[in-house]
Amino acid sequence: SQTIHQWPATLVQPVGSPLSLECTVEGTSNPNLYWYRQAAGRGLQLLFYSVGIGQISSEVPQNLSASRPQDRQFILSSKKLLLSDSGFYLCASAGGFVRELFFGEGSRLTVL
Amino acid sequence: DQQVKQNSPSLSVQEGRISILNCDYTNSMFDYFLWYKKYPAEGPTFLISISSIKDKNEDGRFTVFLNKSAKHLSLHIVPSQPGDSAVYFCAASRGGGGSQGNLIFGKGTKLSVKP
Numbered sequence: 041s042q043t044i045h046q047w048p049a050t051l052v053q054p055v056g057s058p059l060s061l062e063c064t065v066e067g068t069s070n071p072n073l074y075w076y077r078q079a080a081g082r083g084l085q086l087l088f089y090s091v092g093i094g095q096i097s098s099e100v101p102q103n104l105s106a107s108r109p110q111d112r113q114f115i116l117s118s119k120k121l122l123l124s125d126s127g128f129y130l131c132a133s134a135g136g137f138v139r140e141l142f143f144g145e146g147s148r149l150t151v152l
Numbered sequence: 153d154q155q156v157k158q159n160s161p162s163l164s165v166q167e168g169r170i171s172i173l174n175c176d177y178t179n180s181m182f183d184y185f186l187w188y189k190k191y192p193a194e195g196p197t198f199l200i201s202i203s204s205i206k207d208k209n210e211d212g213r214f215t216v217f218l219n220k221s222a223k224h225l226s227l228h229i230v231p232s233q234p235g236d237s238a239v240y241f242c243a244a245s246r247g248g249g250g251s252q253g254n255l256i257f258g259k260g261t262k263l264s265v266k267p
Contacts, residue, residue: 044195046195072253074254076257082259083158083241083257083258083259083260084196084241084257084260086254086255086256086257089254099254128193130195130196132195139184139186139201139245139253140186140198140201141198141243141255142198143188143195143196143197144195145194145195146193146194146195148193
């Protein structure tokens with residue numbers, strides 16, 4: 041089965057500072073990769089997905105961006121964080137004929 | 153527009169009893185449905201799924217029922233245990249490449265199983 045590693049696990053950042061969350065995947069090759077956000081009182085919101093290196097699709101317009109520099113690496117970034125960016129960020133992977141997503145442990149971001 | 157809806161934000165059940173979590177969807181093109189379980193500060197873990205060609209799938213204490221005509225699915229947990237206390241997310245997807253295959257999640261139902 042797949043293993044998803046995310047870091048950092050917890051992050052407290054001031055408004056206007058940059059962000060970089062990293063995700064790596066083990067146990068599969070050429071997976072579809074996803075970034076989700078769980079904000080307080082809301083469900084899992086899909087932010088970005090990628091079907092291959094350098095291929096990024098955005099589901100929600102915002103000040104966040106994503107990149108996939110390697111097959112099993114997915115990065116979520118921001119140049120200037122907003123208060124509304126606070127939340128629990130989850131990286132997920134799907135591969136092959138499996139229609140299930142495997143999630144990482146998540147990264148808790150608090151913007152002050 | 154919310155395509156997957158979990159109308160009950162929370163549910164409280166006594167240990168040993170049945171827990172029933174409900175989910176409704178609006179997109180008739182969805183053909184695969186999943187339930188995920190999530191503990192605080194952890195990523196969701198896959199629990200059980202069902203294809204639209206079936207109306208029931210069972211795995212131990214967990215059973216998922218699908219009613220396509222009503223666009224409704226439910227997760228039954230019998231018997232409920234305190235360790236089942238978590239947030240449960242319903243998700244759906246449709247076949248096809250690109251964004252069509254992406255999972256759409258409901259907002260979750262927080263289950264509390266009391267000893």
